[in-house]
Amino acid sequence: MLKVKSVHKTFNIGSVNEKTALAGVDLQLKPGDFVTVIGGNGAGKSTLLNVIAGVFHVEAGTICLDGTILNNQAEHQRAGFMGRVFQDPLMGTAATMTIEENLAMALRRGQRRRLRRGLSSKEKHVFKEQLAQLGLGLEERLSSKVGLLSGGQRQALTLLMATITEPKLLLLDEHTAALDPKTAQKVLRLTDKIIDEHSLTTLMVTHNMKDALKHGNRIIMMHDGKIILDLKQEEKRQAKVEDLLQMFEQASGDEIANDRLLLAK
């Protein structure tokens, strides 16, 4: 499925702001894997997702999906088989367009855009059913502008847009971090349900260790641009937040003094 091999990414090479964000990352996913990704601020989690999605190109290493090397494909070319949800609820939808128009664009993920009608009445019926499953009442507001929705509603819609074509890979980057706790849990439950229904291969970044342990079948921890911990199946099921903290200290040789990692316990 996804194979990331000794990937390096450095920003602003040769300037005073030079910053190595990925220092040799190796990661292999099996079909249907649901991997949660944790790590402190600046550990390289977002950068990892971004290089997989093709937002940035890497200096070294390969990114390979189902046997195809992606390194030279542009972001919009890879988008055909990757769904993404961003941290910022405003990022994943077009605010001036309606709910149904946004979904129609998502339904054409990776297809060549032609001079055919952008939205058919048959599609509207399908969207209505799928929106109803979100349980947010959006099925009654198909022709409302997305800009009128709340952050949680927009994020749920983005999630539906990211998964409506059942992409090979789903990339979630702290997609509940900007929501209030109750809405965040709701969106997480939806995430679980959708991933489960379609057995989507998923990478989900989160700052919340509990969530990271509760969801998915595998957990990886990043630090200074490297993966320092990788727990699968049974190991993961038995791990507790305290164990993760301890393993983090051992693996990184650092005290966890600083960041949100601790706070989110």
Added chain:
Amino acid sequence: MYLNILLGSVEQGLLYSIMVLGVYLTFRVLDYADLTVDGSFPLGAAVAAILIVSGHNPLFATLSAIAAGAVAGMITGALHTQFKIAPLLSGILSMIALYSVNLRVMGRANISLLRQNTVYTQLAGLGLSDSWVVIAVGVIAAVGMVAVLWWFLNTELGFAMRATGDNAQMIRSLGVNTNAMKIIGLSISNAMVAFSGALVTQYQSFADVGMGIGMIVVGLASVIIGEVLFGTTTIFRTLVAVAMGSVVYRLVIAIVLQLGLKPTDLKLFTALIVTIALASPIMKGKLQVALGRRKDGHNA
């Protein structure tokens, strides 16, 4: 006499509305302030005029003008997307380059089309009076353009273009090449602007290399007037509003000229309209803050 002024404004408003719809496409849909307009409008005029005086069919001349405008827009789009030149500067570069190109196309600074065959004289042969011919052509062109744009903006490609102006990151993550969308949008827009230039030059019976100066500001003023007066609830409504904004703009100009404004002050006047329109949301906010403070002062 007032009827004449009214008719004249409607005639001009309709012919310029094609340009205004083009400006709407870049400025509102793509969120791209495209100054190429100042060069592609006279480009359309120049191409149409030179082809007509050298004996070509006016319809062919007009179609050629449209094609020339499309190429101009494509070049601006390439400057921006391929060489990462800022939108404003890409437009300025095209605009300046087009000034020389237009002079080369025309071979001189202006061309007279008096007693030449034009799209209007061709139709006049059917027995319509001069003014009605212009209005007929204007209405057909404006209604046609509104219909085509409305259809286009509701196609898959149109959706992708609207999303590119709204949230480029989002539509890229759905697999759309946003650079291609910008190039296509700029190309269509400037094709329309050049079309408008070709119609106007045949209407006024001359082409002048300076006839595009400030055209973008006229376009913006018309877009804003139309949106404010006629509303933007749906795309169709906005397109109609923007086209009508062009007619209202010409009426306003005719009225202030009647009231004694010097023609040489027109550009200043137009710039003022746009400035006021663009500044009004901020001015409103500041006004409210100021008023709010005063109220607080009273309460305290």
